[in-house]
Amino acid sequence: MNFKELLSRAKDDDLQAKEAIIDGVFDEDLYQELCVTLLDCIRKFHI
Numbered sequence: 296m297n298f299k300e301l302l303s304r305a306k307d308d309d310l311q312a313k314e315a316i317i318d319g320v321f322d323e324d325l326y327q328e329l330c331v332t333l334l335d336c337i338r339k340f341h342i
Contacts, residue, residue, distance in 0.1 A: 298328045 296304075304312035321329060 298325050298332075302332065 301312050301315055305316055316329075
């Protein structure tokens with residue numbers, strides 16, 4: 296499963312997907328994708 300699928304499943308409240316994101320050991324590509332996604336979320340966050 297790729298990271299986008301994992302995020303989609305976590306968004307749909309899939310507990311296993313959430314655990315995989317929180318507890319998983321990320322390879323370099325997945326870590327980069329996570330950083331990009333996090334920065335995008337920060338940019339979209341409304342204070």
